[in-house]
Amino acid sequence: MPNFSDPTVHTQRCTLRPWRMDDASQLSTIANSRDISWNTSYKFPYPFDLQAAQRFIAFNTTDTGVGTWQFAIMLGSTLIGGCGATRGTDVQSHTAVIGYWLGVEYWGQGIATEVLEALVTYMRDETDIEQLSATGYCWNPASERVLTKNGFIKEGVRKGVVKKWDKTTDLWIYGKLLR
Numbered sequence: 001m002p003n004f005s006d007p008t009v010h011t012q013r014c015t016l017r018p019w020r021m022d023d024a025s026q027l028s029t030i031a032n033s034r035d036i037s038w039n040t041s042y043k044f045p046y047p048f049d050l051q052a053a054q055r056f057i058a059f060n061t062t063d064t065g066v067g068t069w070q071f072a073i074m075l076g077s078t079l080i081g082g083c084g085a086t087r088g089t090d091v092q093s094h095t096a097v098i099g100y101w102l103g104v105e106y107w108g109q110g111i112a113t114e115v116l117e118a119l120v121t122y123m124r125d126e127t128d129i130e131q132l133s134a135t136g137y138c139w140n141p142a143s144e145r146v147l148t149k150n151g152f153i154k155e156g157v158r159k160g161v162v163k164k165w166d167k168t169t170d171l172w173i174y175g176k177l178l179r
Contacts, residue, residue: 009071009122011114016071016083016122018064019057023072026079028053030103038164039140040101060084069127073102073115080106083119085132095131096123100146112146120150124178131177137162138170152176 009016028050037046043059045052060070060082070084081102088095098119102112123129134152136143148154152174162169 007122007126009118011118013075014080014111014115014118015074016115016118017074019060019070019072019082021054021057021061023079024050024053024057027056027072030079030081031056031101033104035104036101039137039143040099042164044101069096069123071119073111075106075111080111081115083115085119085123085127085129087129094129095133096127096129098123098132098134107142112143113149116146116150120176120178130179131175133176134174136172136174137164138172139167144172144174147174150176 006018028048031044031048031053032046033048034046037044037048044056060068062068064070067087068084070086071082072079073081073083081100083098083100085096085098087093088097098116100112100116100119102115120132123132132152133155134147136147138157144154153176154172155175156173158171158173160168161171
């Protein structure tokens with residue numbers, strides 16, 4: 001496997017590159033959205049201040065290239081989101097869970113679909129990961145479309161297991177074989 005010290009992945013419009021601590025200021029601005037937090041886990045807080053950005057970057061730059069592959073999504077020199085994968089453990093160490101998010105002003109433009117395609121290709125070609133999985137909240141059909149456009153198959157639905165800000169919904173579970 002190649003060294004993850006500085007991989008750069010290009011899409012038609014964006015560049016994916018490893019997170020850097022100097023991204024914290026831009027990250028705290030673009031990620032500080034209740035709408036983004038609504039569609040992510042509690043690890044992605046709202047409000048998303050500079051300290052949250054620094055914690056996020058520190059977490060996403062640990063174990064890179066072995067257990068995590070986390071990318072900042074850049075549009076030119078502007079940070080617009082993030083994506084990545086985290087390796088499974090134990091008997092699932094040949095798998096990874098993927099995730100992605102974009103700043104609200106970049107929603108609905110096909111960027112997430114484009115970015116996920118590049119992430120899947122990277123994971124297939126540059127890592128030993130054999131299977132990817134993803135989850136989505138049933139109140140976010142746009143994320144489901146991004147997954148299905150990239151060949152992910154719905155493997156199941158867990159009823160009522162997501163509870164965020166006193167709202168409960170189902171959790172979609174998706175998978176994609178790479179090898």
